[in-house]
Amino acid sequence: MRSMLAQSWQIYRKDMLVEYRTRERVVTMFVFSLIVVIIFNFAFNAGADVLQRVAPGMIWVAFAFAGMLSASRSFSPEKDRGTFEGLLLAPIDRGSIFLGKLMGNVTLIGLVQLAVLPLFVLFFNMTILPYLSKLLVIFFLGTVGFSSVATLFAAVAVNTRMRDVMLPVLLLPVASPVLIALVETTRTTFEGGDWQDMTNWIRLLSVFTVVFLIASVMLFEYIVEE
């Protein structure tokens, strides 16, 4: 277990180093989320009260798409450059490759969330500071749960002919419970609700995250075998 974590840390470090040098994923994700927010604004063309009500949904549409971008880009360059074979040849547990990639995706989505949330507050005139600790917990839980499914399906989709189209088709229906839970908890939080008001959702988020994290680590091995 300990060596697995150490191995995944190495994968994570490598991916983050590549990302630090190019910054292509994080910048694309950030700009993409921003565009989603702006487009949604046009799509609803509504007053402040309506916008505040749809804001939680908007936030998670933006982050779900950013998350898919991140997950997809965590495999496609490796596949195109042929470095993924090298990664598989390394004498490490395949599950740790998955964990490393997952940690990378969670980090990048987290960074984008940190950058985009203040802009949400700015654009939609929302109060966020009193709810910050709650939002952090919800966002972290949901992002880990969403990303574990996203990372697994990205590893599948990258092999197919229609890779960019396949990822959302595979991922979004399976991830829909976590997305519903995220939107509901975010909405409750913004409406000033307490933990008791969303016990069911938090439970669903946690169980989903744990179950799909374990399932993904176990199934990844089958996906990458030749």
Place this chain on the structure above:
Amino acid sequence: MAGIAARLRITPFGLICLVGLVATLYLSLIWAPRERVMGDVQRIMYFHVASAWIAEFAFVLVGVSSVIYLWLRERRWDIVAYSAAEVGFVFCCFVMITGPIWGKPVWGTWWTWDPRLTFSMILWLIYVAYLMLRVYGDDLPQVKTFLAVLGILGTIDIPFIHFATLWWRGLHPDSLVMTEEGLGAGMEVDMRIALGVSAVVFTLLFFYLMSRRMALERLRDETEALRERVEHRHPGSVGI
């Protein structure tokens, strides 16, 4: 009767299904009493609920055979999963079609984001994803493994989708509550019998269609093997 059946290549099992379907049609459309409030349109329920049961059951079958496939790596379990997915998808489509036909006169709307409707919609999308991956990944050697992974994750997901859709709408008291809540309690004995027969017949029909679908898939494998053998012996002789 048997002669015609043989000519049409209907197996005895298929014949039983055919008789069952006729009986179901009679029981649900003629024999079962008319619902007092909804009228004759309620009769669609006998087919709708029976298909919904199959749609869910079939996906669990996909999940179970996917686990066995990953474990044993035998092609036949992949065939079971694929056939169950394809036939289950047909029943799921039937659910999605019959639902609005019933909903429009009863609720006054084709569609509402009620928990059960949302659940069926998401299940339908997972079926679509499964079949799309099968078609767009058919050139990949690992596609069977990918599909097994999707089948397993989809099955694990079913309880999560169930609760997510339930709480999502269930928390809103003014949302429409589907009348199936009163299924057991509010229904006449005759209606219950008709629904029971319909569910049993649909289950038989599902297995019949699945067996035919599996036979087709096996024939494809056989053809493929024969073609490879001919190609090996006389290169260039098989055009396709």
